[in-house]
Amino acid sequence: MPITMNHPGPQYGAQQPKRIASGTHPAESPAKKKQSKWSPEEDASIIELRGNGMKWEDISKNLPGRSAISCRLRFQNYLERRSEWDEEKKNKLARLYERYAMLLIVH
Numbered sequence: 665m666p667i668t669m670n671h672p673g674p675q676y677g678a679q680q681p682k683r684i685a686s687g688t689h690p691a692e693s694p695a696k697k698k699q700s701k702w703s704p705e706e707d708a709s710i711i712e713l714r715g716n717g718m719k720w721e722d723i724s725k726n727l728p729g730r731s732a733i734s735c736r737l738r739f740q741n742y743l744e745r746r747s748e749w750d751e752e753k754k755n756k757l758a759r760l761y762e763r764y765a766m767l768l769i770v771h
């Protein structure tokens with residue numbers, strides 16, 4: 665039978681299985697990752713370990729069920745800015761708010 669170009673062969677239209685970040689097939693992936701909320705203990709660990717210069721891959725090894733990517737995203741999108749606010753800064757903001765709040769209400 666002659667091959668026609670009207671219908672693509674398997675090499676053209678076939679769906680390739682998606683690969684995960686590590687480059688493995690999903691069926692070969694490790695145990696299912698944790699999908700639960702982040703705990704305050706996990707947040708504290710990420711802040712501390714990243715503050716000590718630890719790489720994301722190594723941080724994830726200290727947090728069972730969390731990938732390096734999820735740790736990085738958690739830090740960059742939520743924890744990085746928050747960790748800059750120590751108690752001294754929070755107290756200063758509260759004092760300034762108390763001082764100027766009445767001026768904002770009056771005007």
